[in-house]
Amino acid sequence: MIKKMLGTIIVLILLPNAYAADVSEETRKTIIDKLQQARPDLEYGAVETSPIDGLYRVRINGTQFFYANKTGDYIITGDMYQALPGMFAPIKDLAAAKLRKEMLDSLATKDMIVFPAADVRRYILHVFTDVDCGYCRKLHIETVPELNMAGVEVRYLAFPRAGLDSPSYRKIASAWCAKDKLAALTALKNRQPITENVCKDNPVASHFLLGQKIGITGTPALILEDGALLPGYSPAAELLTIMGLDENSDG
Missing domain, CATH: 3.40.30.10 (Glutaredoxin)
Known part of the structure; x- marks a missing residue:
């Protein structure tokens, strides 16, 4: 279904890993505390801003992530795409890609x-x-x-x-x-x-x-x-x- 919707993907939009510095410690703690109450079994990492205002990317278990709102009450899983003329282009997670490369190279x-x-x-x-x-x-x-x-x-x-x-x-x-x-x-x-x-x-x-x-x-x-x-x-x-x-x- 998603393949039919996206058609041919020829662009990977780079999402730099510099967003983390923009997130206050208060916001990070609020989000992580709420998520840990729901799923204490997961290993939570950095909380970073995303290209969508008010939506934060939360790293889990190293190379995986989902998106959460500012209070951590709601989360979204899956890939993020940018609408470009003629296509939906996937936004690439550079930090996760680097970890995958290192693991495969080993x-x-x-x-x-x-x-x-x-x-x-x-x-x-x-x-x-x-x-x-x-x-x-x-x-x-x-x-x-x-x-x-x-x-x-x-x-x-x-x-x-x-x-x-x-x-x-x-x-x-x-x-x-x-x-x-x-x-x-x-x-x-x-x-x-x-x-x-x-x-x-x-x-x-x-x-x-x-x-x-x-x-x-x-x-x-x-x-x-x-x-x-x-x-x-x-x-x-x-x-x-x-x-x-x-x-x-x-x-």
Whole structure:
């Protein structure tokens, strides 16, 4: 539904992290105290102004956030968009993007399933995926080959949405444990069975927990090189435009 409403997204509006200094300690305390009364289980961080007057961005659990009014009585979750001519452009959270990038950069590439660029690598795209997700299959079958041909290396991380005690986990873990990981993952994406082989110390659980930590709630979830999060399926042409790799770009 949101994809149909937004159409092609080709702009990411940068939201600087300098807003926090504008929030008084009194306002921060009022908002946090109210929120802690409602959800003491969450880890609250900075309270920052947003582009909308009277609406504050409250950081939770590191890279996630929601918006609250000045008293903390009401909150809004979800992404914020700016209305521009011909499109709704998502506002990118620079601080969260930086944390995502740092976390992904710390991971060993050998623990990912990597579909390399066909020729010279021009871009690295991380994708949290699930083998029982229709749009993940569509992305893998239709989009990933085009991205590879355009110089994009796609690095998959596992995110079995049904959890770590599920058939989805066993299937995707078996792909990570297969001798030919690329072939096994592609077979599952094409609804073809593979031999179940959940090997010891496979990285699926760590990928899943990392995904939750950095704000992944569904699949596919695409992380750009700068750490920006793009949730959901996108065709190759749209992604190449966002990456600056389309035919009209100098990238």
